[in-house]
Amino acid sequence: MIIKQAMVLAAGLGTRMRPITETMPKPLVRIGGKPMIDYVLDALVAAGVQIVVVNVHHHADQMETHLAKEERVEIRISDERDQLMDSGGGLTKGLKLLDQDQPAMVMNADLFWVGEPDNEPDNLSRLALRFDPLRMDMAMLCVEQERTTGHNGKNDFSMADDGRLTRFAPGALNPVVYAGALALMPHLCDDAPDGPFNLNIYFDRAIATGRLFGTGLNGQWLTVGTPDAIAPAEAVVARYGGSR
Template sequence: MSTPHIDRAFILAAGMGKRLRPHTDTMPKPMVPVAGKAMIDHTLDRLVAYGVHDVTVNLHYRATQLEQHLGQRHAPRLTFSFEQTLLDTGGGMNKALYTMGNQPFFAFSGDTLWEDGVSGDALTRMASMWDDSKMDLLLLLQPVSAMTLTGGVGDYDILPNGQIIRSTTQTGTHMWTSVRIVHPRLFENAPNGPFSFLQLMDKAQANGRLFGLEHDGAWHHISTPADLASVEAHLAATGGSISPSNPVYPPAKPTA
């Protein structure tokens, strides 16, 4: 089976980021800097280095501010989906699903941060695992035992065949990182308006088409100012990298 090249992605960046106040009082959460760079730019630089050319970003809270920030970039090509009313994680993606074509795409939360492990680039590993004949959704999962900097809960257990089962009591072995590959067919018969992407995750599980890949590097779950301080201290002490050092394209236009 050949490894598919995934050239589109969706980033959910519309949320209010209330738990990260006061940082989000003056900027949307995806713009909060970590290691000197906005969280969303870390993800975009990884996507560019992997080879994704087109990314859709949904906007709501401080939408103009985030649009202007991202407008400084010259890669990847960005499409913005504005939400006058928040549509939640499923509805927001569904609204702009047409921008993804009819092929599998990467999807992330706007605050996703990870460091690659010994197995290499997480996006490449996920694309290598993707099997269109049996998957509608593939999640990157972090062992709860590895969540030492920020809090972790056991969202899922991984079966021997790679399928995953959600733990309704959050006592599973792995936490979902929000990094995923999605096939648009998963949205068939999805409701109009706001709904949670969790509904589609459960749908894929019920259909036997939900799979997971264990991440072997660090993943940082930044919800609170304490989480942010912990991750910043870790990166400063270890020299950890959450962006490629030499992305395929420069991450932003030069500033005057």
């Protein structure tokens, strides 16, 4: 399966990145000379995505100006200037701008990876192949703690041998971190509540029905949540020579 449409969640306030984000949106913070959202767009393009919805709120004009330069994919803006919708509400609003009958990727604008092996399919192509809407509500990229940079040390899920995910509990086997990329069918959110809500509602529902699956990420995963995290992230990017 090749997934040709995606949404990038990019509307957050970036409060922990202050004072940098007082004058710019977090997705435009540069790591290794490149805005974080460009690492995300590069990955989507490499996987064959053609249409990308990006939601905007904080310093929305800067985001729109930057995205207007993107020529490799069609960019559609989901405008949250009037109300920030949180991860679930923002996703629900943005997905309405995509084909409801075709699968979609969802990515966070400030989470990315470097160092994928050249002799294997890229992470998002592998995720697309993994996603089976008959068996799954969502399939997500996951990564082990030892291949993260800037993470808080907490595990999100345990991954079974068949890839099925459950919430992590102390002592559970195969702990993994959600790597900020997933695949779903847009109509999954048709019953979403009005207004802002957290996407974890859908994660928990999928777990309850045995329909949340994961696949392991190749490479080194980075999250840059504070100004102090920039230097370690740039060191990793330099070590791997940039994105794939």
